[in-house]
Amino acid sequence: MRTAFIKQLCESAVQDERIWLLCGDLGYSVLEVFANAFPKRYVNVGVAEQNMTGVAAGLALSGKIVFTYSIANFPVMRCLEQIRNDVCYHLLNVKIVSVGGGMAYGTHGYTHHGVEDLAVMRALPNMNVVAPGDPVETRGAVKALLASSGPAYLRLGKAGEPNVHPTSVNFALGQAIPVRAGSEVTLFTTGGVLKMGMDAAVQLEAIDISAGLISMPSIAPIDRETVLRAARETGFLVSIEEHGPGGLGTAIAEILAEEEIVVRFIPIRLRHEIIKIAGSQEFLRTALGVSQQSIVEAVIKGLSLQGRSRKPQSS
Amino acid sequence: MSEILDSAKIKSFASILRIHAIQMVAAAKASHLGSCLSIADLLANLYGGFLRIDPKVPRWKERDFLFLSKGHAAAILYAALAEKGFFSINELQQYCKEGARLTGHVTAGVPGVELSTGSLGHALPVACGVALASKREERKNRAVVILSDGELDEGSNWEAILFAAHHRLDNLIAIVDYNKIQSFGSVEQVLRLEPLADKWRSFGWSVEEIDGHDHGQIAKVLGSLPFSAGMPSVIIAHTVKGKGVSFMEGKLAWHYKSPTAEQVEAALHELGGIA
Numbered sequence: 251m252r253t254a255f256i257k258q259l260c261e262s263a264v265q266d267e268r269i270w271l272l273c274g275d276l277g278y279s280v281l282e283v284f285a286n287a288f289p290k291r292y293v294n295v296g297v298a299e300q301n302m303t304g305v306a307a308g309l310a311l312s313g314k315i316v317f318t319y320s321i322a323n324f325p326v327m328r329c330l331e332q333i334r335n336d337v338c339y340h341l342l343n344v345k346i347v348s349v350g351g352g353m354a355y356g357t358h359g360y361t362h363h364g365v366e367d368l369a370v371m372r373a374l375p376n377m378n379v380v381a382p383g384d385p386v387e388t389r390g391a392v393k394a395l396l397a398s399s400g401p402a403y404l405r406l407g408k409a410g411e412p413n414v415h416p417t418s419v420n421f422a423l424g425q426a427i428p429v430r431a432g433s434e435v436t437l438f439t440t441g442g443v444l445k446m447g448m449d450a451a452v453q454l455e456a457i458d459i460s461a462g463l464i465s466m467p468s469i470a471p472i473d474r475e476t477v478l479r480a481a482r483e484t485g486f487l488v489s490i491e492e493h494g495p496g497g498l499g500t501a502i503a504e505i506l507a508e509e510e511i512v513v514r515f516i517p518i519r520l521r522h523e524i525i526k527i528a529g530s531q532e533f534l535r536t537a538l539g540v541s542q543q544s545i546v547e548a549v550i551k552g553l554s555l556q557g558r559s560r561k562p563q564s565s
Numbered sequence: 566m567s568e569i570l571d572s573a574k575i576k577s578f579a580s581i582l583r584i585h586a587i588q589m590v591a592a593a594k595a596s597h598l599g600s601c602l603s604i605a606d607l608l609a610n611l612y613g614g615f616l617r618i619d620p621k622v623p624r625w626k627e628r629d630f631l632f633l634s635k636g637h638a639a640a641i642l643y644a645a646l647a648e649k650g651f652f653s654i655n656e657l658q659q660y661c662k663e664g665a666r667l668t669g670h671v672t673a674g675v676p677g678v679e680l681s682t683g684s685l686g687h688a689l690p691v692a693c694g695v696a697l698a699s700k701r702e703e704r705k706n707r708a709v710v711i712l713s714d715g716e717l718d719e720g721s722n723w724e725a726i727l728f729a730a731h732h733r734l735d736n737l738i739a740i741v742d743y744n745k746i747q748s749f750g751s752v753e754q755v756l757r758l759e760p761l762a763d764k765w766r767s768f769g770w771s772v773e774e775i776d777g778h779d780h781g782q783i784a785k786v787l788g789s790l791p792f793s794a795g796m797p798s799v800i801i802a803h804t805v806k807g808k809g810v811s812f813m814e815g816k817l818a819w820h821y822k823s824p825t826a827e828q829v830e831a832a833l834h835e836l837g838g839i840a
Contacts, residue, residue, distance in 0.1 A: 290701050293732075301690040301724035308694015308708075311630075311679065316694075331684055332721070336691055339681050340673050 251406040251442070252280050252349045254385035258392040259317065263288055266396065268313060268343075272306055274299050274320040280349075281319065299324050303332035303344070310342035315396065321350045322364040326371065326403070337401045338376045344402075345395050346371075351381060351405035351441055352492030353538075356531040364405065365520055368440070369496020371403040372470045378402040378423055379470040383444025384414045387467050390421025398423055407442040414444050414465075424468050426476035432462030434558070435549050436480035439490045440466045440498040443540065447490050450545035459549060469501055477505050486514045486552055492540055494520045514556060516548045567649060569614035576780055578648070579609035580836050583809045585644035585657055587832050591824045593661035595669055599807040599819030601641035603744040603777070604711060607802055610783045611709065612645045620650040623676050627705060630695050635713035635742060636671040636682030643667050643675065651677035686719025688712075689739060693725050696737040696797075707790075709738045715747030718756050723768075730769025735791040739770075739799040742777065744806040746817050765799045777802030810835055 260283055263269040270291045271284050277294075285292040291314075295302040299320060306316040318325050325346050326333070337344045348364055355362035371379045378395065380402060382388040388406060395402045419427050429444070430451050439447035444465050451461040462484060464476060480487060487506075489499040499517030506515060520538050527537065535541050570578060586601040611631060612618075619625045633642045640660055647654045652675065659665035666675055670683030682688055692708035699706040716722065729737050743761070745752050752758055762772045771792035775782040783802075792798045806820070807813030810832040824832060 293697070295728060296724075296731075298724035298728070300686075300721040301693070301728050304687060304690020304721065304725065305694035305697065305728065307680075308691040308696070309698050310694070311691065312695055312698035312706075314698060332687065332690070335681065335684055336687055 251382060251385055251388045251408070251411050253409055254388040255347065255392060255404070255406055256280055256283060258389045260284055260287055262392065262396050263291065266315070267291075268315045269396070270309055270314045270316045272302050272316060272318045274302050274318070274324055276320050276324070299328040300332050303329040304336055306344045307332070307336035307340065307342050310337075310344050311340070315343045315345070317345045317347055319347045319349070322348060322355060322362045323367065326364070326367045330370065333401070334374055338374045341376050341400050343399050345404060346402070347404045347406065349406045350408055352407070353525070353531050353534045354408040354442070356534050357528045359528065360525045363525055365492070365494050365525070366496065367403070367405060368469055368491070368493050368498070369500070372496065372501065376401050377470060378468070380423070380467050381405040381441035381469065382467045383439060383441060383465040384411055386413050386415040386417070386419055387421060387427070387465065390419050391467060394421050394423050405441060411442055412445055414448050421467070424471040424473060426473040427465040427467065429465050430461070430463035432460040432484065434460045434484060434553065435486040435488060436462040436464060436484045437488050437490060437545065438464050438466050438477070438498060438502060440469055441492060443490050443492050446542050447545065450542045453542065453546055454549055459553065461549060466498055469498055472501050472505070474505050477502055478509060478511065481506065481511050481513045486556065488516045488518060488545060488548055488552070490518045490540065490545060492520065492535065494522050514552050516552055518545055518548060567612070567616065567618045567620060572780060572784065575609050575613040575784075578613050579605045580809070581648060582609055582641050582644045584833060584836055584838070585648075586641040587810070587824060587829055589640045589644065589657055589660040591826075591829045592658065594823045595640070595661050596821045596823060597637040597640070598822070598824065599746070599813055599816065600635060600638040600713065602808045602810065602813065603804040603806050604638055604742050605641060605809065606778045606780060606783060607711065607740060607742070608641060608645050610780065610787060612649055615787045616709070618649070618677075620677065623651060629707045629709060630679050630692065632680050632682065632688035632692050632708065632710045633671050634682055634685065634688035634710050635716060637669075639667070639669060639671045642671055642678070646675065646677035649677070685713070685716035686721040689722050689725040690728070692737055693729050693732070693734060696729070696734040697732055699736055700732070700734060707736045707738060709740065711740045711742060713747070714741060714743045714745065714752050714758060715755070717741070717758055726765070726768045726770065729797040733795040734797045735793070735795055737797040738790055739797070741799065741801045742804050743801055744804040746806045746815070746820070748820060750817070762801055765801070769796065770799045771796040772799050772801060774801045774803065777804035778808055
């Protein structure tokens with residue numbers, strides 16, 4: 251995803267001279283291509299995220315579109331008040347990019363996990379919160395963020411994520427992207443667990459469960475209509491995210507509560523706890539309950555509670 | 566362009582600003598009057614001629630940017646902006662009133678305000694961004710930041726101080742309102758800054774120290790900016806909290822207190838009149 255991001259940013263920066271990129275001394279083997287092509291619009295500000303965000307605000311006050319780039323929590327939480335007061339308060343054109351969202355830096359430990367970022371960013375007024383599901387969505391997201399003035403947060407994975415969408419998608423901020431139709435349950439994913447959701451839907455199909463899949467790269471604003479339509483059509487929603495409380499699951503629950511819609515809803519997400527073990531992203535996802543298996547089990551359990559029993563999953 | 570005042574007019578402009586601030590804070594039963602009064606002479610010189618601004622076109626692209634990082638001194642900044650014609654002087658009566666746009670800490674949206682401030686340690690990084698854009702595009706904008714001494718406790722300022730020197734931002738000017746009193750005690754007792762000038766120098770800034778109430782010194786130091794080509798400039802302005810009203814001078818309590826009607830009368834008497 252980070253490769254798709256920098257490619258798209260470089261392409262857009264050729265056309266639009268307002269685009270700047272700031273990094274907090276991270277981005278080795280990723281950002282060099284931008285730095286070399288646009289040296290006057292690139293700054294490594296050093297290990298100083300508060301200043302990075304303030305400088306970005308100042309550049310934006312001067313008419314620039316500024317991307318700040320670092321990993322996991324560093325461009326988000328270390329400088330949260332700069333984002334709130336300097337960027338959001340003034341509706342400035344600053345796009346915060348975090349690579350390694352979720353537990354992409356698995357073995358690095360909890361300091362390097364971005365698992366509360368969506369909740370924190372979603373709470374800020376004027377902030378567009380976007381977590382693309384694959385490299386195709388990432389390119390669409392960068393273009394959409396450039397076309398829309400104002401603050402944004404872009405949560406990326408690392409490198410090597412597979413494309414789930416075969417070709418380019420019609421990406422618009424605040425809009426869901428339907429991936430697969432299904433009549434018994436609707437799976438919603440945000441971020442890099444899109445592939446996991448796809449694999450779960452395929453596995454469910456093999457046991458005659460028709461699961462729809464909708465990618466929700468935009469968390470704020472969120473596509474309320476699509477959530478409500480899925481609730482009406484399948485009556486059973488599952489949200490999937492590599493994140494704790496406050497993210498996609500919470501956003502969907504808020505919509506359902508506000509609209510007084512009563513449907514079965516199971517959020518698949520990280521528990522509200524500190525992650526104290528090392529492991530690959532895959533290992534940690536499974537250990538912490540965000541896995542293809544946990545999605546399939548949740549769907550089977552949910553359907554049986556609705557009196558729609560299913561044959562046990564073949565293994 | 567903004568009118569350039571002569572030295573006598575700048576002095577009386579400072580008194581007018583002080584009088585506005587006292588009346589505004591008293592009417593709103595607000596606070597931070599001491600912090601307003603300590604920057605009155607600096608603001609009078611900046612808005613009296615130094616800043617290249619156009620009240621008719623607040624967003625003029627070639628303007629200088631003034632950031633009041635110590636956003637709690639909002640009343641006197643609003644007074645300066647209103648006096649310069651960015652908005653009506655009558656509106657100053659709305660300061661901190663229900664539903665008014667003149668909030669107790671500096672708020673963008675008020676014409677002439679570049680950045681909302683109030684949480685400390687925010688404006689110097691933003692000013693670095695403005696100065697960097699101007700430098701790289703070979704424009705003439707300057708960025709001026711008024712900092713309190715207490716807010717130099719914030720690490721974000723020192724990140725920006727490193728950055729500005731590294732990027733040779735000689736169009737960036739920091740002014741420290743060094744009144745030696747912070748929110749809950751003296752700077753010396755709470756968190757020592759001395760040797761302050763040496764700290765800035767060692768970070769790569771060009772430093773001048775002045776009496777922040779001596780109009781001759783203020784005008785001279787502003788006239789010699791930038792102090793060194795290729796280096797950001799800092800003016801360490803030695804000031805007195807509450808300056809201009811004898812019973813407020815040097816008193817921590819006037820960070821919080823709002824003057825009574827009698828105190829307003831006494832203060833205005835000392836300052837020589839009604840605004």
